[in-house]
Amino acid sequence: MLVIELEDIYAHESTTSDLVSRIMFNTRRFIQLFCEIVDELMPPPTKDISEYDEVIDVILHQRRQRNDQIVGGQEKFPDHLLRRYNLYFKPLKNDLSLAVREVKGSHLGRLITVRGIVTRVSEVKPLLQVNAYTCDVCGSETFQDISNKTFTPLIDCQNQNECLKNGIRGSLHMQTRACRFSPFQEIKIQEMADQVPVGHIPRTMTIHVHGNLTRLMNPGDVVHLGGIFLPIPYTGFQAIRAGLLTDTYLEVHHVHQLKKQYGDMEVTPDILRKLEQLKRDGNIYSKFAMSIAPEIYGHLDVKKALLLLLVGGVTKVTGDGLKIRGDINICLMGDPGVAKSQLLKFMSKIAPRGVYTTGKGSSGVGLTAAVMRDPVTDEMVLEGGALVLADNGICCIDEFDKMEESDRTAIHEVMEQQTISISKAGISTTLNARTSILAAANPLYGRYNTKVSPVENINLPAALLSRFDLLFLILDKPTREDDERLAQHVTYVHMNNHHPALEFEVVEPLIMRHYIAMARQRRPVVPPEVSNYIVDSYVRLRKVSKEDERNNKSHTYTSARTLLGILRLAQSLARLRFADSVEHGDIDEALRLMECSKESLHDDAEKDFEPDKSVVSQIYRLIKGMGGARGRRKRQKRMGKGPARERDMDVDSDEEEDDETLSMVDIRARVLNAGFTEVQLMETIRQYEDLDIWFLVNNGVKLQFNTIRA
The missing domain is CATH 2.40.50.140 (Nucleic acid-binding proteins)
Known part of the structure; x- marks a missing residue:
């Protein structure tokens, strides 16, 4: 491989006039000229022919001995055949x-x-x-x-x-x-x-x-x-x-x-000096977390979790081939306008291999792999999707809740096994997708509805939620102090085009990327005493989860995946300190982040399900159940499954009324019979009318559901 650097030719420009510009304008011709000069400068072979040489060398040796194919002192061989090198031009650095x-x-x-x-x-x-x-x-x-x-x-x-x-x-x-x-x-x-x-x-x-x-x-x-x-x-x-x-x-x-990948980046002496200073810094965890998207106000715990996602845990392969993933998966759930998408965009830029995609704009094939016909060989080939492109990186999926269910199932295998199994068009193979998933989703009603349980708000299947190590619920709660600080921060960024001054200097993304690359080379182990502490913590978590289920307070499920998630977060913290073993403090911080992710769910559930509000929620479920049962009865009648006399009597009235409309007389009778008062019923109707879930029609005689929201 012979590389001609145009920078070297430019350095001798005084003797070669405008040779560089001529090379750039007519490159093919100059490749030929340079090769001819190199052929002239190439010395003759210094060793004799042997059976290990190429066929062309043997033929050339025989011709030289016979001397029968030499015309005018030149052998009749094409130039390509005799060259033992490939010549390339390297462009100028300022090109x-x-x-x-x-x-x-x-x-x-x-x-x-x-x-x-x-x-x-x-x-x-x-x-x-x-x-x-x-x-x-x-x-x-x-x-x-x-x-x-x-x-x-x-x-x-x-x-x-x-x-x-x-x-x-x-x-x-x-x-x-x-x-x-x-x-x-x-x-x-x-x-x-x-x-x-x-x-x-x-x-x-x-x-x-x-x-x-x-x-x-x-x-x-x-x-x-x-x-x-x-x-x-x-x-x-x-x-x-x-x-x-x-x-x-x-x-x-x-x-x-x-x-490139984390380990492939070139480190200059200046960057190395800064990295050595950061290694000695005891507050590196908070400093890096606050350096993630500093223009976005608050969300410190979320940013700490995102930092650990960048670092990742240790991926292990056991003796029998079982693989335990080290990549951390995080889901951000919350109201519109809490900067979820901005955090995702920042993470896709700071990671060496970051792919950003949205739920509605991605199909299952676009995320995994598509079968294409190769135009050169006319064979069927696989073209990798977003998850394959993000191998050894991060795949950020926005609008996660808007994805079709069939497309979302393509992610299940990636999140746990970190592979994509393909069986299409005669191609059966497994592709690597060793990627961390960072997803952002909105609640079911657009905004988080405090009047229904968190499980109904999240609207994602339990099988998918259990694969996320952390699930953060970010709510936009109106409080005077927080709103004032947020408004001041946002206006400052708009006026000055950068974030307000922090307590310390913000770490540049390039330095952070190099630091993380060095940290990811560590493989911290878990000592026996820390292992016992993890076991006790997991048993305690399972006990709390069981009590919550008994009291109908459980919104998340604690399983062995939770235990592995704690281990991954703790290993990530140890890597960040360049430590070779996990300490008690790492486990405590991992448990704290787990608790933070569940806290918002529990707090809102307990605060909002006060006696008067829980009554409103119960009445809502009662009315919604009436609508669902009535719709089922109508469908059965239309299909001919109901009693004949009943069908004949009700068929005309059924067809006149909408499936989503209920009579207020029926609602009032059902709610009062259930032990609720007239005042509680009207308060429920008013609150859910404000939320656009339903509305009164025919001068308040009938209640009609909004099919889009309900």
């Missing part, structure tokens, strides 16, 4: 990276830099550069240089001494053993989200990678690619379909990866 949509026809043939995210990577296949033939009559070898996608094979031997002189034709046969192949990979890159104008679809570009640059990129990598922008005509059936159109591609010469 601006273009978005895919900024690449125009004026860039054809020029060396440019394009920025994007890798979406599809093909397998590495051998690309034919020089084809070899053997003559059946004279035994001589003939070589054909191939530069296009298609070629016409040679038929007639070119040996002037025998075959051409005797007029022998059709004696050549292709010999793969003496051909020259180059590793080839086709890659698709897509525009970054910040480069796409509003309302436009992200554009893609085809990338061709040769030689030593193959296998450097994976789906999900954000890359700067320096290469030559070239046209390529369609061939075969594609040409018939395309007509006069021509495709374009980028022939890559340099790959620069921006957001």
Whole structure:
């Protein structure tokens, strides 16, 4: 691999005039010129031929001995065949990276830099550069240089001494053993989200990678690619379909990866000095937590949990192959306007591999993997979705509650097993999705309804909720002091374009990323005394959970997954301190975060289910149950399941009335019979009318449910 850095040529610009700009404007021609110079400078071989050498070396050695194919002092070999190197140009450091949509026809043939995210990577296949033939009559070898996608094979031997002189034709046969192949990979890159104008679809570009640059990129990598922008005509059936159109591609010469995995980042001496200072800082946990989205006011416990999600626990594989995940999953549930989406956006930017997606904008296939037909080989290939692109990173899913149930089930396996099992179009495989899930969801009624239980508000299946290590409920409660501080913070950010001054200097995201990369290399263990403490804590949690279930206060389920969640959070805290073992303090902090995530649920449940409010809630359930039972009876009658006489009597009145309408006479009789008063009934109707759950019609004679909200 021979890399010509344009920076070096630019440093000698006084002697080479405008050579750099000429190279950038006509790169293909200069590759050929540079290769010719390198061929002249290349010294002759210093060792004799052996059976371990390539076929072409043996043929070349034989010809030199026979001296029968040398014409004018030059051997009749294509240049590609004799070169033992690949020549690449590295662009200038100050060369601006273009978005895919900024690449125009004026860039054809020029060396440019394009920025994007890798979406599809093909397998590495051998690309034919020089084809070899053997003559059946004279035994001589003939070589054909191939530069296009298609070629016409040679038929007639070119040996002037025998075959051409005797007029022998059709004696050549292709010999793969003496051909020259180059590793080839086709890659698709897509525009970054910040480069796409509003309302436009992200554009893609085809990338061709040769030689030593193959296998450097994976789906999900954000890359700067320096290469030559070239046209390529369609061939075969594609040409018939395309007509006069021509495709374009980028022939890559340099790959620069921006957001790599945690351990792959380059550390400068300046960054190393700052990291050493942070290691000695005893308050690193709070400092890092407050440095996460400092423009967003409050939510300190949530930010601490998000910091631990970035660090993660230790992933373990047991002797029999059982895998215990170390990645932490968090769900943020809460009212609109509490900055859930902003926290998710910040986390996707600070993580080396962060993918942000929304519930309504994602299908199950878009999250896991899609089966596509490869345009090069015409085979069925898998194209990874958001969870595969976020491998070894974080997948942020906003509007989690708006997802279709069938799409949401695609996440179940990822959250616990960290794999995606695919059986589509004859492809049965398992893809890695070692990612942390950070989800944000709104309650069922848009805002959190304090008059119904938290389980009804959350509206997510228990099987999914148990896979989250932490579930935070963030409510927008009106209190004078908090509202005043929040308003002051927001107005300050709007006026000054940055957050107010904190007690300490905010840690930059780059420094935080490097610190986390070093912390993730630690594998802290749990000592026996701490293990006993965890066991006691888990038994206590199970006991409390059992008592809550007995008192109908339980809103979350404590299981073995809770125990593993505590261990993951504690290991993450130990990693943050660069410790090799977990301490009691780490377990206490993990239990505190667990308690914080449940506290809001319990507090609101206990505060809001006071005697008068619990009565309102009971009456609401009674009326809603009447509506559900009435609707079921009507459906049975329509299907012919009810008694014949009853059907004949009620069919006309049933068809006139709406399924979602109840008579106030029936409601009043049912509620008063249940032991409630008229005042309590009217208060319930008024409160839920304010919430748009139902409304009175026909001058208050009937009550109709709002089907959208109820």
